Amino acid sequence: MHDTITLDKNSSFIYQATIHEPTIFSLSVPNIYNDRIIGDFIVYSFWVEPGKTILLKGNSGWLIKGLHGLASRSDRYELRNSVLDSLDKIYKKKWSEALDSRKKQKGSELNNDESLAVYDSITNTFIVSEPKNYYGLYLINKKLTTKIFEIQQVKKWISSYPESLTSTYLGKEIYSKISGNEMSQIGQVLPDFEQPDTASNFIKLSSFRGKYVFVDFWASWCGPCRAENPYLIKAYETFKSKGFEIVGVSLDKEKKSWLKAIHDDGLTWTQLSDLKGFNNEVAKRFLITSIPENYLLDPNGVIIAKGLRGEQLMATLEKLLTK
Template identity: 50%
Template sequence: MKRITSSILWIAILILFAQVATKAQSSNTFIIKGIIDTVPKATYVATYLQKGNWVRDTIRLDSECRFKYIGKISEPTIFNLTIKNTFNPMFLGDSYVYTFWVEPGKSLSFEGKTGWLAKGTKGLVVGPKKFHLENSDLEIIDSDYKKSARKAYSAWDKNKDKRPDVTWKNIVDSLDTDFILHHPDNYYSMYLLYDKLKGSQPDYPFVEKYMSTLSARISNTYLRKEAAQRIKVNNLLGIGKIFPDFEQPDSLSKAVKLSSFRGKYVLVDFWASWCGPCRAENPNLITAYKKYAKRGFDIVAISLDKSRTDWLEAIHQDQLPWKHVSDLKGFDNTVAKSLFIHLIPESFLLDPNGVIIAKGLNGKELIEKLKSIFNN
């Protein structure tokens, strides 16, 4: 009798653990059941972020243009359906056809519409992303916010000549502040804050100020923690700070340390072979290098390429004589990722002690800066 009771008890415990595990698993799972009004068996590429890492997958429609996709995420994220850009050589990379919010623990119904490919001034471009989505709270919030933003922009645009002191950024900050203060426990509040850390002019003070108003639940999300880390890194990369040392393989696969360049003025330049603006800056960098290399100036270029062939070919084509390093991981490059480099070109000018003395200089600004250094 004791053996039977003991066995029943263990079975009950195992069932309980299985239920808990299943619940935990389902709470992180999202499901999309969809149909796209396009050709049967068409293929789309799905991309989305999960804790800072890009997930890339393939979705293939069946003979009735339907699909089912199951993924796992720890918190809400933006889900992208893309296709290969074969219709406009002016744009690089995949074309984003549908972009919408997905949330863990939810099953979504998606209906993609046609008519997203429109005629642009320089060829065909992806126009408004037409779709119908059910059961995504964040998608509704995002849609409502954007409607409010469009309405606010229209009002601002009509009166901007009368109120030149009010910028569009002031209006956006006001919209964001209002939403965040009224919704401290909503994930979209953190999304709005994190979005302000993107671009060429991140608004760190605004983000720091309003992150403190968020609920404990939102403060425990990955996005909030990453925002805090970005602020910390920005403080480390301020003028007067020592640039963090790093080691990466060069074009000959030999390990190179930034600290080995101490004693020189060094430009740490983030670029890639596929980056048009980066390549356009190279003639200015060549001018600066040729003029000041013998006087104690050097360049360490960190490539965000994935293809070794493309990387080396660009170095050869542009005739770039300085040191080049890369781990060929794209935007997941170890150095770039640790410093939250999401846009290129990006650069840091260091003094002989590795101290940052300038950031984001374009070629002509760099030449002027070097002139002021070496001609004094």
């Protein structure tokens, strides 16, 4: 949900919203000097619980005060800038301590992979040690937005959380992502979906049954995706007469940009998009968090390969369709 807030004559505002569970709010403030925008918007994020009031004061570094944290404690705490809440403070403190400890053991600075390993370890520990905490769900969901997770581990984590948390919007979203991950693995029948093509006609994936189908998630703004198109064109021209089809699913938001990329790259196969970007309903359903991504389906709709790049598609099709 997006909304615009207008300040009153005292440069203040009161904003009320109806929520049913802890929710992250982000306040975007224009970076203005002398009535001119001089940089990116400044964004302040904070958690709000149902029935609670958050007071924001526009001085002293944008001090944010609240009476209750996500653990529903009665002690007062303060939040500054991008620090989300008291639990996030604890989490970041543990992460910082673990990082310092690891640096001392190594005797030097950590590289990115080592830092990420420490971060991942602290995240996992927090998730396991706080099974009654909504923030644990938040961290689980964050992990599911990356490709670095073990689905069985995620299922184990979520199973330890009470129904009072897993029945929330975030809990249901996690279960939906788990389902999407499981049904888009090799050996599974990729569930049917329907989206509009470039002429706004709704096309079903199942309408291509009986053929080998390459489902390609891409976007006009994605350089690596566009770099794959010459390989796809070669494969399509070689095997389209032998029962091979490509279905492109774009994560574009602007139809004009989408159509231009199709034209400029010479893509002649079916192209679909709901123009919602990464909120594309199909991408969300199959937990597509980065592109390019793709699935190769057999004539029965079973996933037989995924993540093919460059000449890999041609090589795979030659084995399947060349006699």
